[in-house]
Amino acid sequence: MSNGKNNQTTPTQKEYQALAKKREPSRPVVSNCIKAFLVGGLISIIGQAIQDMFVNWGGFDRKEASNPTVAVLILISVILTSLGVYDKIAQWAGAGSAVPVTGFANTMASAAIEHRSEGLVLGVGGKMFKLSGPVIVFGTVAAFVVGIVHWIFDPGSTGGS
Amino acid sequence: MLTGHQSWQFDKRPRLLGTATVVGPFEGQGPLAKDFDRIHDDLRIGQDSWEKAEKTLLEEAAKLAVQNAGLTNEKINFFVGGDLMNQIISTSFAARTLAIPHIGVFGACSTSMESLAVAANLVNSRSADYTLASACSHNATAEKQFRYPTEYGSQKPPTAQYTVTGAGASVVSLDGDGPCITTATIGRVIDMGIKDPFNMGAAMAPAAVDTIQAHFRDLNVEPGHYDLIVTGDLSKIGYELARDLFERHKVPIDQTVYKDCGMMIYDYETQQVQAGASGCGCSAVVTYGHLLNRLRKGEFNRMLVVATGALLSPLSYQQGESIPCIAHAVSIERGVTPE
Numbered sequence: 001m002s003n004g005k006n007n008q009t010t011p012t013q014k015e016y017q018a019l020a021k022k023r024e025p026s027r028p029v030v031s032n033c034i035k036a037f038l039v040g041g042l043i044s045i046i047g048q049a050i051q052d053m054f055v056n057w058g059g060f061d062r063k064e065a066s067n068p069t070v071a072v073l074i075l076i077s078v079i080l081t082s083l084g085v086y087d088k089i090a091q092w093a094g095a096g097s098a099v100p101v102t103g104f105a106n107t108m109a110s111a112a113i114e115h116r117s118e119g120l121v122l123g124v125g126g127k128m129f130k131l132s133g134p135v136i137v138f139g140t141v142a143a144f145v146v147g148i149v150h151w152i153f154d155p156g157s158t159g160g161s
Numbered sequence: 162m163l164t165g166h167q168s169w170q171f172d173k174r175p176r177l178l179g180t181a182t183v184v185g186p187f188e189g190q191g192p193l194a195k196d197f198d199r200i201h202d203d204l205r206i207g208q209d210s211w212e213k214a215e216k217t218l219l220e221e222a223a224k225l226a227v228q229n230a231g232l233t234n235e236k237i238n239f240f241v242g243g244d245l246m247n248q249i250i251s252t253s254f255a256a257r258t259l260a261i262p263h264i265g266v267f268g269a270c271s272t273s274m275e276s277l278a279v280a281a282n283l284v285n286s287r288s289a290d291y292t293l294a295s296a297c298s299h300n301a302t303a304e305k306q307f308r309y310p311t312e313y314g315s316q317k318p319p320t321a322q323y324t325v326t327g328a329g330a331s332v333v334s335l336d337g338d339g340p341c342i343t344t345a346t347i348g349r350v351i352d353m354g355i356k357d358p359f360n361m362g363a364a365m366a367p368a369a370v371d372t373i374q375a376h377f378r379d380l381n382v383e384p385g386h387y388d389l390i391v392t393g394d395l396s397k398i399g400y401e402l403a404r405d406l407f408e409r410h411k412v413p414i415d416q417t418v419y420k421d422c423g424m425m426i427y428d429y430e431t432q433q434v435q436a437g438a439s440g441c442g443c444s445a446v447v448t449y450g451h452l453l454n455r456l457r458k459g460e461f462n463r464m465l466v467v468a469t470g471a472l473l474s475p476l477s478y479q480q481g482e483s484i485p486c487i488a489h490a491v492s493i494e495r496g497v498t499p500e
Contacts, residue, residue: 090314114310
C-alpha cells in the first residue's frame, strides 16, 4: 500500500486517465451557481421574515431576535431532514442548501438518524458530529487565527465588550 | 477444467436450476419491474435497520431460488455469496438463517459472477450436487458505509451511480433443463489510477475490458460467439470508456450486442440516478431476472455476463489510494442439449 511520490504513474495509466477525463461530463457550474444563489437567498429571506416576526410580534429587539430565528431555521431543517426531503432539495440546490445554518443542522440530524441503529451513546452520540465535526474544528481554528490578527492590528479592542 | 490461463470450461454443463430476484421500491419503479420475483414497497423491508433490511432481501431471494428449484435448504451443499458490507455481514448473517454450509466471497460488485463461477465449478467438479450462488446490495447501507448518511443533503456529480437495492440468487446443479453455465473467466485486479469514488464506472471499465479480452484469448472465440455481452455496472461513463478501449485494442465488439446492466435497471428520464446503477445487486438482479427471462424465452441463445467490481474501502480512498478494480465473466447458454 505505498502510494505517494515513489509510485509513478505509468504511461498507460496517464493515457487512460486523459481518456477518462475526456469522457467525464462536466459539472453544470453556471446553472449550479444560479440554483445555489436562488435557494440560499430564499432561505435567507425566510430567515429575515422570521426575525422580523420576532421583532414585530414577539417583543424582541433586533439583536435578541437572531437567536430564536436561528433556532426556528434549525427546527425546520431537522424536520425536513427527518421527512426525507432535505437531501432531495440539496441535490437540486447544491451549495444553496449547504451553506446556511440549515445545512449544518442537516449534517447533524442526518448523521444522528442514520446511526440511531447503533444505539444512543455510540450511535447517535458518537456519530452525530461525523460530518459537522470538521466544520466546528476548522471554524474554531479560523476564529482563533482571525482573533490573533485582530489583536496584532488593534490590541486595545480585545478583552470583550 | 482450466482452459487457457484464467478460464474454466464446464464440460458437464451445470445448469441454473432455479433463480430468484428480490428488489426495493425504487427498482420496482424502473423499466425491468416485471422481471423481478418480488418487489418491496418499503426500503426498510419492515426491519429496524438498513443492514437488517439488506440481509432480509438476501434471505428472501435465497429461499425463493431454492423453492423455484423445487428443493429444500437441506439439499444444498454449499452457499457461495457476498455483498458490499464490511465483513460481508449481509451474506454471513443470511447464511446463519439458511443453515447451509457457506463460502463467503468478496469481489465488490463483481461478486454476482464470482459466486456463480465458484458455484458452477464446484458442481462441475462433482464437489457438490447443489450449490446456491448469491449477491446483494442495499442503497442505504452502501451510502452509509461508503458515502454520507442517507438523509445528508449533498449534491451528487453527474458521474455518480445509484446503488441498487436488491438481491439475486441461483441454484446450480447438473439436473434439469434450465440455462447452462458453460465457461467462466476470473479477472485480474486492474488499477488505472482513478481516485474519484464518484466515478467508479471510469475506474472499472479497464478491468471489464481486460477480463473480456482474456476470455476471448483463453477460449479462442470472438465477440460474435455471443448474442449478448453485458457488463455489470459501468453505467454511462464506464460503458463509453469500455467501448473506447475495445476500439483501441481492436476488439470487434460490434459483432455482438454490448450492453451494461447499470444502464438497464433505471429509467434515466424519470429516475434521478446520475450515470446509472451500481452495486452487487445490480448485475445479480438484472442477470437472474431480466436477462435469464429473455434467454429462456429464446430471444437469444448465448450471453456473457461480465460483473465489474471496484475494490475500494472508505479508508483507502480517504488515504488517497486509487481504486483497484476487477471483473469476472460467466457465459450462460440456453438449455439445449450439446451438439
